[in-house]
């Protein structure tokens with residue numbers, strides 16, 4: 001099975017699914033051919049022919065919960081000039097598979113496919129369905145992937161539980177090993193701040209009212225934003241796992257830092273909404289004083305918080321002035337409960353693989369395809385693909401970057417976990 005997952009990953013990397021344009025159909029067909037040879041039922045779903053999603057399934061005997069292995073086949077751009085090796089060659093060097101998508105996330109695609117194929121070959125069948133979804137278009141999200149599947153083919157992708165990317169990395173905190181499992185995600189809720197003034201010729205600043213200058217103190221104020229910390233259930237459970245107890249919200253960061261600086265780093269963005277001004281636009285001409293200055297503000301909310309609450313908080317923080325503030329997008333912000341059969345499968349796997357280690361929940365600062373399933377079906381969706389051969393900080397730097405690669409040992413670890421989870425959850 002080890003050489004099988006390595007070979008399948010190398011083949012997937014050699015299919016260039018850079019999104020845009022994606023061209024995920026070639027990857028979906030490769031997976032279909034591989035799975036059908038193992039006797040797994042497959043179906044391709046495509047909004048346009050060149051961007052197919054694959055859904056494969058081992059039907060359950062009935063009565064038990066269903067589990068979906070969720071993944072995406074598209075990858076982000078790779079500039080070969082920045083790489084030490086061809087990003088679309090899938091080279092196997094010193095027990096690592098190199099190539100775009102090795103970590104994000106063709107490695108997990110391959111492990112999921114081999115997990116379901118090997119179970120099918122063994123004649124395994126659960127009480128509920130075991131489903132494998134290799135979706136298109138996760139990296140851009142133009143409506144060809146899981147969002148489209150959930151809307152147009154809900155019966156194909158409905159599941160009680162799901163496993164996806166998002167976490168699984170091993171961290172050492174206070175001398176003990178923890179494997180992080182993403183059970184929730186923050187909401188991305190960007191705002192636009194529009195500051196008003198009066199235009200005029202730049203040679204006579206006195207007769208105008210410069211919107212850019214008026215925006216400056218507001219930008220500075222946004223940069224200094226800090227909200228009252230609060231303990232969301234994910235951070236509380238994380239602290240209980242790491243510290244043995246959960247401190248009060250305002251002491252959480254210090255308590256985490258006392259165990260390890262990394263523990264503090266992990267929880268800091270999860271104690272409150274974060275605010276970061278990232279883009280500015282004012283005059284298009286050097287000699288024209290701008291009447292309007294527009295600032296784009298990246299805002300990430302805790303799961304459960306709404307953009308309306310954030311707007312009220314930001315207005316109170318900024319005070320009065322000649323500006324408009326509006327939220328123009330919202331995405332993610334969903335959570336699944338910590339506990340139950342899938343959580344137990346994660347925990348029992350970690351304890352068996354590494355005695356003394358434990359699973360600890362986390363909330364991801366970005367969002368993954370998991371939120372489509374949580375929103376549509378109430379699926380209990382976790383981001384967990386365990387990794388320990390590669391240091392988690394090294395892996396984080398390689399994702400979406402040059403020289404992306406994955407250790408064979410981590411592919412094998414992930415494969416063992418997925419097989420364990422299927423047999424445990426769909427028993």
Ligand SMILES: [Zn+2]
Pocket residue numbers: 072104105138165
């Ligand atoms: Zn990804």
